[in-house]
Amino acid sequence: MNVLVSGGAGYVGSHAARMLSRAGHEVWAYDNLVFGHRGAVAPGRLIEGDLLDKAKVVATLREHQIDAVMHFAAFAYVGESVTDPAKYYHNNIVGTLSLMDAMREAGVWRIVFSSTCATYGEPESVPIRETQAQNPINPYGYTKLVIERALSDFAKAYGWGYAALRYFNAAGASTDGDLGEDHDPETHLIPLVLQVALGQREHITIFGDKLPTPDGTCIRDYIHVDDLASAHISALEKLGRGTEFRCNLGTGQGTSVKEVIDACRAITGRPIPAVVAPPRAGDPPALIADAGLARRELGWVPRYTSITPIVETAWKWHESHPDGYAD
Numbered sequence: 001m002n003v004l005v006s007g008g009a010g011y012v013g014s015h016a017a018r019m020l021s022r023a024g025h026e027v028w029a030y031d032n033l034v035f036g037h038r039g040a041v042a043p044g045r046l047i048e049g050d051l052l053d054k055a056k057v058v059a060t061l062r063e064h065q066i067d068a069v070m071h072f073a074a075f076a077y078v079g080e081s082v083t084d085p086a087k088y089y090h091n092n093i094v095g096t097l098s099l100m101d102a103m104r105e106a107g108v109w110r111i112v113f114s115s116t117c118a119t120y121g122e123p124e125s126v127p128i129r130e131t132q133a134q135n136p137i138n139p140y141g142y143t144k145l146v147i148e149r150a151l152s153d154f155a156k157a158y159g160w161g162y163a164a165l166r167y168f169n170a171a172g173a174s175t176d177g178d179l180g181e182d183h184d185p186e187t188h189l190i191p192l193v194l195q196v197a198l199g200q201r202e203h204i205t206i207f208g209d210k211l212p213t214p215d216g217t218c219i220r221d222y223i224h225v226d227d228l229a230s231a232h233i234s235a236l237e238k239l240g241r242g243t244e245f246r247c248n249l250g251t252g253q254g255t256s257v258k259e260v261i262d263a264c265r266a267i268t269g270r271p272i273p274a275v276v277a278p279p280r281a282g283d284p285p286a287l288i289a290d291a292g293l294a295r296r297e298l299g300w301v302p303r304y305t306s307i308t309p310i311v312e313t314a315w316k317w318h319e320s321h322p323d324g325y326a327d
């Protein structure tokens, strides 16, 4: 297929674009480079543009005879979405609806969408199944839920085929160390811990150590970025007219903040000072996917099921790219 990857110069999108291309698809990344990196995209495959520039999206879809869109482009800082919700509603909802209008105009009806476990809000129980209620507790999660709903309506009314993939915590980097996580500002746990290992930060702050978990720190389900990418390709290949597919992408394994830090100490061999601070507002103590549906429906099996190999790939990237893509 000819695939347009929105946000293809970003962290998850760049890994997916490369895997798509290696699987034999023709791939173009569409990114405004607000957070993306030129160096994360194969030469000649980056189209610089904004989701909100509908005319440019339509022209791009037509010029490259696009069959499907993988839609990663969004803003994704949970905290900022609370303090500046307008920015999130505008980019993640208006921007995505503009992309969807452009797809209709160009006759493109297949889309794989980056959703999030943040659409569940405070989980009713853990592990989280797709049947749980979705009650997001921040604007970021709500913007993603709105698009899930819009996609469902488009599937019913216009015969679109879509997959909304609810990632848990994306982590790790490509095994060859060429692609990795480079966010500015960085807020995610693993890159922050590895920046401490590199001497770029003095310590890692643990947000709470008296939570109702076995070691008192937050538990998350870390899913390798290449496993996310392979799930996207499996989902894409499954889309027919009217297909509606919504599923979690996680390993089903929980890892605590302390366990992540210990894994980073063991892998880097460097001391990583940690300081305990109060819990971060809105952080549920434990988020773990029930990952059964993706396995059953997509035949998808994550390659990375424990934190050690995930951190090993992340360390390979951070050690060889201490300044990220340096662009």
Ligand SMILES: NC(=O)c1ccc[n+]([C@@H]2O[C@H](COP(=O)([O-])OP(=O)(O)OC[C@H]3O[C@@H](n4cnc5c(N)ncnc54)[C@H](O)[C@@H]3O)[C@@H](O)[C@H]2O)c1
Binding pocket: 006, 007, 008, 009, 010, 011, 012, 013, 030, 031, 032, 033, 034, 035, 036, 037, 049, 050, 051, 052, 071, 072, 073, 074, 075, 076, 091, 095, 114, 115, 116, 117, 166, 167, 168, 169, 170, 171, 183
């Ligand atoms: N990283 C995670 O743990 C995680 C978890 C759940 C869901 N997600 C979702 O996955 C997707 C990718 O996340 P990421 O971590 O790779 O983020 P990222 O910021 O690295 O990538 C997003 C890319 O989209 C681009 N972009 C943003 N707005 C755009 C616009 N209006 N027009 C064109 N390009 C635009 C940015 O420049 C960036 O390159 C996001 O939709 C995010 O909400 C991420």
Ligand SMILES: O=c1ccn([C@@H]2O[C@H](COP(=O)(O)OP(=O)(O)O[C@H]3O[C@H](CO)[C@H](O)[C@H](O)[C@H]3O)[C@@H](O)[C@H]2O)c(=O)[nH]1
Binding pocket: 076, 078, 116, 117, 118, 167, 168, 169, 170, 187, 188, 189, 190, 192, 204, 205, 206, 207, 208, 218, 219, 220, 257, 280, 283
């Ligand atoms: O300096 C830090 C940073 C994080 N944490 C903890 O580490 C865990 C992971 O935090 P991240 O910020 O790496 O990830 P989140 O779980 O907050 O966020 C992820 O899940 C969200 C849904 O809740 C969104 O989908 C978001 O895009 C995605 O990165 C959390 O328990 C957090 O409290 C720390 O202790 N110290």
